Amino acid sequence: MISLARKYRPKSFADVAVQTHVSNTLRGAIARGRVAHGYLLCGPRGTGKTTLARVLAMALNCENRGANGEPCGQCQSCVRIWSGSASLDVVEIDAASNRGVDDARELRERAMYAPSGESRWKVYIIDEAHMLTREAWNALLKILEEPPPRVVFVFATTEPQKIAQSAAPILSRVQRFDLKRISGTEIRSRLASVLASEKVDADPDALAMIGRAADGSMRDALSLTDQVLAFHDGRLTTEAVRDALGLVAEEEQIAVLDIVADHRAGDVFAAVARLVDQGVDLGLFLSGFGDMVRGQLAAELGGETGDLSERTRAALVARKGRVPAGDLLRMLSALGELEPRFRRSTQQQLLLETALVRFALLDRTVAIEDVLKGISGEGNASPGGAPGRPQPPAPGRTAVRGADAPTPVRRTTEQAEPPARPSPPQSVATSTGVALESSSATARVGIRPTTTTAVTASDLNAVAGVWDDMVAGVRRQRPFIATLLEQALPISATGNGVLVLQVEAPAVQEGLTQKSGEAVAAMGAWLGGLQKIQVRLAGDVANVAPAPRMTVQMVRSDTLASLRKRDPVLNAAIDSLDLDLVD
């Protein structure tokens, strides 16, 4: 069976619908007889770079070209070029292969062979042009300095920034076009029309799933569709797509989002273990989870939720208000930073757990504006507890529910000494949480300097928050220690300066334990009051106590006191709300 990607490869500029800014310009150049000697097409994979180059070659050589510059798509020349069968006038070179480099070296001579006929054009399509060597570029430069008539070079690359240095003199001689990433909506609508021609029924949700998996590549979208149809003839359903592509069900991603929203950090391990058991590609899960967070943020802000299925969209809308937009943003930016590192990592499970635990430990940010509004008596904005922000009691959490209006913080009289074992997480719920959670509120109003300053080692949230910066900082002085720390997850902190780290590899445990003195010294600049680290091996999920979210000692930490010193407005807010600590 001929593949859909091949069967539906565009035969005209008009067919390359998404990249109209490029195809219209090229078509116009042909119609006016003003074709350049060189073009550079930049863009992500699957966005139509070589397709455009082929259509350009077709149009230049078409026997019945339209006045508007479009190739006919029917003549012998068009058919030959379109089908990729031997055509003397189109030379495709893959610069990524060794052969490609050799080809490029020979280009100079080969380009001198004129096109095969009087009216013919010779088009060299050089794919992955960023892989060309400097010598190859030099050879090409010689050609482009005195281009033979009716010879066109089309360079295609996914990474134009890599070309910049070695090919600077060339770049000034070619016309550059940047192709845009194909949106999920565009992929869906193209798929729908292709499937309609194929007389295949398709669920809109199934199209959305393929659109997401294709990640901006039309070619991928079509070959994914091929894969699905190979197993499930005749109809494209969500189940078929999931089966064929091993996609992580969106329900799994929502379940994890719920864990994060409920601050059930301890449940992260079981959830990730379940994904691993199911043989889920964690990279795929991570990117899907990112889509979910993005969708939740969009739902939060009343925007378009993107390429999610109807069901998921409804689920996200129903969850509105559970995670503050600020936290969703922080999660998105953390995911963005994690993704490139994630793909290369051999410790994906640990990285995923680390990220999700951190998300689950994110404070419910309380906008300082809400606090101030509360003071001035404007509205009934109870900090963090605005209407429509339900806070379902999560299992294992002691929710202390406050009244709607700002109330004085409940004075804690629980034991002041750190418990021997991590205490059950104590959520200090919204209205009482203002002072306690003020560190994140301050992050929003920028009290904390943007450069990382020391946080107290007894505040697990704060430790998790500076962890990446710390590892990056440690790396400058002690790269080996940093590499070990990078693979560790802070899971518990006590008031007496002991930080418990969890690692997956015994070797990392051993390394960190051996070097614990040096590690503590190196970490000290970021984690104030750090005395000692304990390194524990992950594995037995039951053994991992849920990280205490807001323990007495965190309440008693000096964060608040230092914040009060630094910010008079916050200080006044705390005073007005009687948010003080018993000490």
Ligand SMILES: [Zn+2]
């Ligand atoms: Zn033609």
